Amino acid sequence: MKRNLSQIAFIFVFLAALSFSIPDAKGASLKELRSQLEERGMKIEEIEKEIQEYKEEIDRTSNVAASLSNEVKKINAVISKLSADTRVTEQRIDFSELNIEKLTIEIENIETGINSDRGSLAELLRSIDDATSKSFIEILLANVSLSYFFDDLEYRDDLQGVLQTKLQDLRRQRTLAEEERLTRENEKLNLISYQKELSDRKKIEQSAKDDKAYLLNITKNEEKKYQKLLDERLKMKEALEEELKNIEQEIRIIIDPASLPPAGPGVLGWPLTDISLKSCYAGGGAFKNCVTQFFGNTDFATTNPQIYNNKGHNGIDFRAPTGTQILTSREGIVRAVGDTDAGCRGVSYGKWILIDHPNNLSTLYAHLSRISVGSNTQVNKGQVIGYSGMTGYSTGPHLHFTVYASQAVEVSTYRSKICGTLMEMPLSPANGYLNPLSYL
Numbered sequence: 001m002k003r004n005l006s007q008i009a010f011i012f013v014f015l016a017a018l019s020f021s022i023p024d025a026k027g028a029s030l031k032e033l034r035s036q037l038e039e040r041g042m043k044i045e046e047i048e049k050e051i052q053e054y055k056e057e058i059d060r061t062s063n064v065a066a067s068l069s070n071e072v073k074k075i076n077a078v079i080s081k082l083s084a085d086t087r088v089t090e091q092r093i094d095f096s097e098l099n100i101e102k103l104t105i106e107i108e109n110i111e112t113g114i115n116s117d118r119g120s121l122a123e124l125l126r127s128i129d130d131a132t133s134k135s136f137i138e139i140l141l142a143n144v145s146l147s148y149f150f151d152d153l154e155y156r157d158d159l160q161g162v163l164q165t166k167l168q169d170l171r172r173q174r175t176l177a178e179e180e181r182l183t184r185e186n187e188k189l190n191l192i193s194y195q196k197e198l199s200d201r202k203k204i205e206q207s208a209k210d211d212k213a214y215l216l217n218i219t220k221n222e223e224k225k226y227q228k229l230l231d232e233r234l235k236m237k238e239a240l241e242e243e244l245k246n247i248e249q250e251i252r253i254i255i256d257p258a259s260l261p262p263a264g265p266g267v268l269g270w271p272l273t274d275i276s277l278k279s280c281y282a283g284g285g286a287f288k289n290c291v292t293q294f295f296g297n298t299d300f301a302t303t304n305p306q307i308y309n310n311k312g313h314n315g316i317d318f319r320a321p322t323g324t325q326i327l328t329s330r331e332g333i334v335r336a337v338g339d340t341d342a343g344c345r346g347v348s349y350g351k352w353i354l355i356d357h358p359n360n361l362s363t364l365y366a367h368l369s370r371i372s373v374g375s376n377t378q379v380n381k382g383q384v385i386g387y388s389g390m391t392g393y394s395t396g397p398h399l400h401f402t403v404y405a406s407q408a409v410e411v412s413t414y415r416s417k418i419c420g421t422l423m424e425m426p427l428s429p430a431n432g433y434l435n436p437l438s439y440l
Helices: 005-020 024-062 068-132 136-142 146-219 223-250 299-303
Strands: 275-279 289-293 316-319 325-327 332-339 351-356 361-371 384-388 398-405 410-415 422-427
Touching: 024 068, 068 146, 068 223, 146 223, 146 361, 146 384, 223 422, 332 361, 332 410, 332 422, 351 384, 351 422
Parallel strands: 275 289
Antiparallel strands: 289 316, 316 398, 325 384, 332 351, 351 361, 361 384, 361 398, 410 422
């Protein structure tokens, strides 16, 4: 019987179709999962737009005169934004779980196809073995005409061609399966991260509600009492800064410039995403996290002694709505974490983290709403270590970021005469504070 390429192609196209066919149940399940993933994606986008609106409202209320009604509006906007953060994280968890389920089915289908192809390849190899077991003379003698002889030779070549095609297809399927497995493992890591984030966000949201309740309770919802509270906190802040200044002046240390990395961009990474080193009020406002206050004796620090006490600013402030993830600037060891509000509410750093890096620099992250790392733990560059907030003395949610020469900064616990309590915080002589812009 004459065997030609069209016959062979038909057989192996049929075999390939069997390899890639998806059982009806799994096909329906995949279709439903893809629909649910699309639905979750749209929901995430919808909530993210809602979050952006709350951020804009927080910015507006932060730029108006301080009053109890405005402060309550700001806190309400923060709570609404944090609630939306929680909901979007829940949607991301659902999305990851659905995506893992989809990827698992797709991997199973690919593996089914691979196993099916192995069977068809075995049949093909047997056919090739049969076709190539005879010599050309035997084939010629076995055929009644030259036409049949050449048909047999063509059939043998066709089998070899189909074999190469099927082998290439099998390799592609194996590569695809490995890629899908890697994607699934990454999605599992995302899921773990989102689950941890969800726990943090719920606690941040509850903390904001507690802050609102505290404010209304201590002011009895009266503007006069609120203004008195602001005045008292400002006076306490100024007195505490003077106390700390005197302590820091007693610290004497000579810093060898050669021990510090040369100034230049990229020595330290960004502590926030979507960042701008421009002022929020001079071209950087389009970015989520622009600079609200630079380092040193800036114009703002000089003309606002009631805020910075004529000392200059020992770090850089980034606009960062409450609940924004804070990232470590470089790998290192968490030297200490603390909360000055525990000893003296509303007058200093609030919740803070100090990290020592291997290049002899240390970084401080302050006014956080939540801390996600503990003392003496190893952290990697870009790792989430906490969330921005407005703890301590803060007129609005932001990140205060300070860079020190590691040998100059020490974490001191002392009894404050101003607050009448034990205070723990990083302290450094003036020469130990470095301009973050020199290294970002």
